[in-house]
Amino acid sequence: MSSHSWHPEFVRALKKICGERSVLTDPTALLAYENDALSFHRSRPDCVVIPNNYEQLKQVVQLCKGQDFPFTLRGAGTSLSGGPVAVAGGLVIHVSKLRNILEVNVEDQYCVVEPGVVLNRLNQHLSQFGLFYPPDPSSSGTCTIGGNVAENSGGLRCFRYGVTANYVLGLEMILPTGEVVQFGGPARLRLAQFDDRFRRHLGRDRQSVAAPQTLAGENLDLSRDLRQYARCHAHHC
Ligand SMILES: Cc1cc2nc3c(=O)[nH]c(=O)nc-3n(C[C@H](O)[C@H](O)[C@H](O)COP(=O)(O)OP(=O)(O)OC[C@H]3O[C@@H](n4cnc5c(N)ncnc54)[C@H](O)[C@@H]3O)c2cc1C
Numbered sequence: 001m002s003s004h005s006w007h008p009e010f011v012r013a014l015k016k017i018c019g020e021r022s023v024l025t026d027p028t029a030l031l032a033y034e035n036d037a038l039s040f041h042r043s044r045p046d047c048v049v050i051p052n053n054y055e056q057l058k059q060v061v062q063l064c065k066g067q068d069f070p071f072t073l074r075g076a077g078t079s080l081s082g083g084p085v086a087v088a089g090g091l092v093i094h095v096s097k098l099r100n101i102l103e104v105n106v107e108d109q110y111c112v113v114e115p116g117v118v119l120n121r122l123n124q125h126l127s128q129f130g131l132f133y134p135p136d137p138s139s140s141g142t143c144t145i146g147g148n149v150a151e152n153s154g155g156l157r158c159f160r161y162g163v164t165a166n167y168v169l170g171l172e173m174i175l176p177t178g179e180v181v182q183f184g185g186p187a188r189l190r191l192a193q194f195d196d197r198f199r200r201h202l203g204r205d206r207q208s209v210a211a212p213q214t215l216a217g218e219n220l221d222l223s224r225d226l227r228q229y230a231r232c233h234a235h236h237c
Helices: 008-018 027-031 054-067 119-127 145-151 196-202 206-210 222-236
Strands: 047-049 071-074 091-094 101-105 110-113 170-174 180-184
Touching: 008 047, 008 054, 027 047, 054 071, 054 091, 054 170, 101 119, 110 119, 119 145
Parallel strands: 047 091, 071 091
Antiparallel strands: 101 110, 170 180
């Protein structure tokens, strides 16, 4: 047990939010959370909570803030950085149950997902629309989008398509203070919304700029084009 104040009321409050079975305190159950895939640094948390939905996650973070209790987020625990390990004890919040794919917008080519969505599952889902999500760490059968974002993961496809940072259009975040903030949001990628300056700068014809990333055939690297777009605007400001 770690040195910070830890009391049963906290566990009771967690159980009230997420339910009895979603809160782990048994040392045997906690064993599974004491390291990530690196296994180099081990540190057992005092407690693990597995929220069933976003609302519960928010309440857990707010509870930690209220009690000044340290917490660490965990996706699939495949990282090689020690990121999901509670080095000083405290609470591990395991987001594996936040795995809903909330929206796939085929026209504007973005999707909205919860952080616990497993990468391969997302691609499986997207394939029915003829789309794919390019960043491909080799842990894709297990790792989650939340972990990918935190680690800026990439795989072999990054040579052509870039890494996770090139594909995150927006984030909704619960800050350690419990406050919810939004960064960015879906970009409307349809040609109609690209301004003339962008088209002149890219020197592309209308057709290629509008071409979607499809599973078959030549793909247009939209992220590269958007980076160029950002640079183009920076030059003109
Ligand atoms: C066999 C294997 C192959 C791998 N191949 C690659 C590869 O090719 N390329 C590559 O880049 N990496 C690779 N990795 C590393 C790892 O899979 C990636 O870093 C992956 O993105 C981690 O995702 P995860 O869901 O397991 O995150 P976790 O390991 O659970 O967490 C990673 C970090 O993200 C944070 N985090 C997780 N979820 C959230 C959330 N919802 N909100 C805020 N923070 C969160 C955690 O606190 C932690 O700091 C590999 C690992 C293994 C074991």
